[in-house]
Amino acid sequence: MTPARSTLAVVSVLTAFTQRLRRRSREPHVPPRERDLALVCHCRRVTRATVADAIRGGHATSLPDIQRQTTACTRCFGCRFDLERMLRGSLGKDYTPTPFLTRPDALEGSVTEGRTLPRRMYMPIFAGYRDHDVSTRVVIFNWADEADAGTVPVKVRADLLAMDGTRLEVWETTIEPRCSAILDGREIIPEDALEEGVGVVKLVVDSLSLGSLRPYFHIVTPTSISTTHEKTGPHDLDRGVMPRRYNFMFPIAPPTRPEEAYLFATNTEAQPMEGQHLVWRDEDGEEESHALPRLELDQSVCVPLHEVFPAIGAGTGQGTVRLEPALHKVAGFMVRVDGEAALWRVQHL
Amino acid sequence: MASAAPLSTQPWLPTYGWWPPASAYVLRVVLSPYHHSVDPRAEFAFTLRGYGGAATPAWEHEVGRLGHGEQRVVDLSSLDLPAPPPAGGVLEIDSVRTDEPPQQGRNPYIGMWLDARGPNGGGYLIPTIPIRGAGKTIARDDLQVVPGVMASQEVETELVLLNPVDETIEVRLVASSADGLASESKPFEVAPWSAFHEDLSGRIPRLRRLLAPSGGLGSLAIYSSHRILPYFAFRRPGQPIVSMDHPAPIFG
Numbered sequence: 290m291t292p293a294r295s296t297l298a299v300v301s302v303l304t305a306f307t308q309r310l311r312r313r314s315r316e317p318h319v320p321p322r323e324r325d326l327a328l329v330c331h332c333r334r335v336t337r338a339t340v341a342d343a344i345r346g347g348h349a350t351s352l353p354d355i356q357r358q359t360t361a362c363t364r365c366f367g368c369r370f371d372l373e374r375m376l377r378g379s380l381g382k383d384y385t386p387t388p389f390l391t392r393p394d395a396l397e398g399s400v401t402e403g404r405t406l407p408r409r410m411y412m413p414i415f416a417g418y419r420d421h422d423v424s425t426r427v428v429i430f431n432w433a434d435e436a437d438a439g440t441v442p443v444k445v446r447a448d449l450l451a452m453d454g455t456r457l458e459v460w461e462t463t464i465e466p467r468c469s470a471i472l473d474g475r476e477i478i479p480e481d482a483l484e485e486g487v488g489v490v491k492l493v494v495d496s497l498s499l500g501s502l503r504p505y506f507h508i509v510t511p512t513s514i515s516t517t518h519e520k521t522g523p524h525d526l527d528r529g530v531m532p533r534r535y536n537f538m539f540p541i542a543p544p545t546r547p548e549e550a551y552l553f554a555t556n557t558e559a560q561p562m563e564g565q566h567l568v569w570r571d572e573d574g575e576e577e578s579h580a581l582p583r584l585e586l587d588q589s590v591c592v593p594l595h596e597v598f599p600a601i602g603a604g605t606g607q608g609t610v611r612l613e614p615a616l617h618k619v620a621g622f623m624v625r626v627d628g629e630a631a632l633w634r635v636q637h638l
Numbered sequence: 639m640a641s642a643a644p645l646s647t648q649p650w651l652p653t654y655g656w657w658p659p660a661s662a663y664v665l666r667v668v669l670s671p672y673h674h675s676v677d678p679r680a681e682f683a684f685t686l687r688g689y690g691g692a693a694t695p696a697w698e699h700e701v702g703r704l705g706h707g708e709q710r711v712v713d714l715s716s717l718d719l720p721a722p723p724p725a726g727g728v729l730e731i732d733s734v735r736t737d738e739p740p741q742q743g744r745n746p747y748i749g750m751w752l753d754a755r756g757p758n759g760g761g762y763l764i765p766t767i768p769i770r771g772a773g774k775t776i777a778r779d780d781l782q783v784v785p786g787v788m789a790s791q792e793v794e795t796e797l798v799l800l801n802p803v804d805e806t807i808e809v810r811l812v813a814s815s816a817d818g819l820a821s822e823s824k825p826f827e828v829a830p831w832s833a834f835h836e837d838l839s840g841r842i843p844r845l846r847r848l849l850a851p852s853g854g855l856g857s858l859a860i861y862s863s864h865r866i867l868p869y870f871a872f873r874r875p876g877q878p879i880v881s882m883d884h885p886a887p888i889f890g
Contacts, residue, residue: 428786430857432814432888436778467818469785469857501783503886507872513760514793514872515881516786534744535675540668540763542711542753572709607711611672627759634880636763 329375330361330368331446331459332407332493340372344379351376352387363392365409365493366559366586367448370455390559390586408494410519411620412506413553413591413635414449416474417486421626423633424509426473427490432501433466440466443494443502447472449482450489454587457482464502489555489589489620492519508624510631517637520620522557530560533615537638539594539623541569544604548627550594552610554638555620556584562617569598571608578613591624640687640698643732645771649739651747653766654802654867656833656882657688657722657729660715663754663761667712667731669701673765674735674748680706681737682748688719689831690727693804696720703736711753725835728802731766747772760878762871767884769867770802778888782860784870785886787813787838789845790854793872795838796879799860800867801828808863809834813842816852821845828866838870860885 329337343349343358355361355372362368369390376384414425427447433440442463449458460477464470472490482488494502508515539552556562562584569577579597581590600606612619621638643652658665669684684701697719701710733748740746747768755761787795801807811823823841828834838858839845849856860868871879 426786428855428857430783430785430814430886432781432783432857432859434781434859436781465818467814467820469814469816469852469855471786471816471852471855501785501886501888503785505785505883505886507786512874512877513880514788514874516870516872517881517883518785518886533676536672538670538672540670540751540753542666542668542713542755545664545755545757546759570707570709572711574707607666607668608709609668609670609672615676623763625763630759632759632878632880634761634763636881636883 329371330359331461332364332367333360335359335361337375340375344375349376350380350383351385352390353393357393362390365407365491366390367456367491367493369586370453389561408492408502409522409557410492410494410504411522411555411557412490412492412504412519413589413622413624414474414478414483414488414490415486415508416478416483416488419486421628422511422631424475425506426471426475426509427492427504427506429464429470429492429504430501431464431466431468442466445470445495445502446493448491448493449478450491450587450589451484452488452589452591454585454589457488487591489587491587508633508635510633512631513633515633515635517622517635520557520622520637522620523618530558530616533618536611536613536615537619537621538612539610539638541601541609542607544625546627547604547629548595548625550601551591551624551626552594553589553591553622553624554581554584554612555589556586556617557620558617559586561585562619564614565617566613567592567594567597567610568613569594569601569606569608569610571600571606640695642687642693642695643685643730648734649746650734651768651771652730652732653747653749653768654770654800655729655731655752655764655766656798656800656869657727658754659722659724659726660719663756665714666753667714668709668751668753669704669712669733670709670750671704671706673750675706678706679737680735683734683736684710685732686712687730687732688722688727689730689802690722691829691832693831695730696722696727723832726798726833728800728831728833729766730802756878758878760880762879762882764869764882764884767867769800769865772865779865780861780863781888782868782885783888784858784860787856787858787870788854788872789839789849791846793854793874796871796873797834797836797838797841798869798882799828799834800869801830801832802867803864804830805864806830807866809866810861811838811842812859812861813838813845813848813856814859815848815856819848821848858885
């Protein structure tokens with residue numbers, strides 16, 4: 290065994306700051322002044338108090354106003370739903386939601402170049418989903434060797450999102466070269482934080498060069514550990530949704546044991562995902578369609594394919610389930626569950 | 639006599655996956671155009687080949703031509719194939735779009751999906767990937783990483799390395815704990831057109847001890863003298879693996 294570095298920076302999954310933040314967010318008796326100091330925009334380090342002042346002072350009646358006045362919500366857009374809640378709370382029915390996010394010209398990325406965004410990487414999080422004994426962890430590896438001179442510690446932030454995009458928790462850490470960060474859902478997700486036991490981790494990486502920083506996640510049950518990597522959102526928010534050249538697709542071969550099949554998808558684009566369908570097509574060309582709900586940026590859906598497409602549920606069909614029309618870039622995953630043996634199988638689309 | 643997908647006469651690169659021992663998995667190849675194109679005029683031709691240590695395929699199965707919208711699920715157990723070597727072999731999916739060549743700026747390959755099922759459940763579902771003939775499009779051709787490998791009494795990492803080229807590939811594995819301590823394997827070789835399949839702790843000295851402080855978790859760097867196609871999976875004692883994934887290339 291060879292020490293890789295004399296100075297070992299053991300990655301702390303939760304910083305002291307994060308712990309304080311989490312305590313605040315769950316304790317209703319926290320004094321208002323202290324609560325106002327909490328960050329709402331972790332990219333730009335904008336506090337709730339700053340945003341509240343802008344709203345109270347009449348300078349901000351919309352999300353674009355907040356962006357221009359405070360710089361909040363101009364990088365990863367993870368605070369969008371928080372800010373809308375604040376606007377709605379102050380303005381009531383006078384508040385008109387913005388159809389979709391844009392970014393003021395004056396606020397280009399400070400870490401990334403031009404108008405590109407920080408890396409946003411999405412992974413599903415299962416924690417007791419449908420009463421299964423299942424949990425999730427995320428591993429990020431900052432590999433560097435002799436050929437990577439100049440590799441530096443990398444700051445990452447992970448947001449735990451509910452399926453409706455609401456941010457529930459924030460974790461920040463710095464990963465030293467050659468070290469790995471491990472976010473274990475059993476330790477960091479508060480009990481009952483995820484309704485129905487499913488959510489999303491959105492990783493925001495402050496690095497122009499991704500290098501080896503591609504997180505993988507593990508779905509853990511008493512009998513199995515399944516793994517695959519994240520799916521990344523588009524770098525350029527302003528490009529708009531463009532027709533894709535291929536469909537996101539879930540291949541289906543008949544199972545040898547009874548199993549459930551789920552398609553998990555997060556909208557990673559600023560424009561809402563509307564009018565999308567899952568289309569099951571078997572080898573004989575027979576098709577069935579299932580409409581997806583409208584999904585805004587960072588909102589997710591987990592569709593039980595074995596329930597909406599009877600042939601998949603019966604284990605008799607073979608073919609594919611695809612997302613139509615081929616437009617949005619989703620972070621998509623397929624999950625299959627052999628409930629009796631507690632065997633979970635995950636793969637990115 | 640069958641031969642490997644010709645790189646000089648067709649513009650589409652073949653893709654590869656593991657041809658596992660038939661006693662371990664029932665392998666189905668899902669051939670579908672939707673993973674490549676939304677063009678209803680697109681037409682495809684598919685041929686499957688298996689390799690067991692030689693550039694000449696041990697078997698070949700011509701699926702034929704499919705129009706856009708047509709799909710096939712080919713069950714290898716129905717093809718009366720010879721057995722691969724004990725570590726498995728290399729499966730070649732030769733997917734060619736017959737109505738047009740690859741477009742500028744698009745990947746010149748058409749990946750398909752492998753769905754493998756174990757006799758006691760589990761298995762893996764994985765897309766096929768080009769290696770042979772693929773141009774350099776990533777920052778490091780000699781290195782791929784696996785964030786999150788495991789070695790403990792409760793979990794073992796299985797490693798599959800596929801060599802679908804005509805030269806022997808030398809491989810070196812470097813595992814590191816969460817806090818950056820490292821241990822590495824002796825260099826070893828994967829013969830041309832062959833598969834390597836072993837437990838990670840059998841190759842890297844004292845791996846379980848290295849990873850113990852972080853709950854049996856760490857990460858892995860895979861160095862290779864030529865771009866290689868690795869897969870990894872986790873296995874609990876007495877249980878099947880439930881997925882396989884590829885490592886992360888080093889992006890620029």
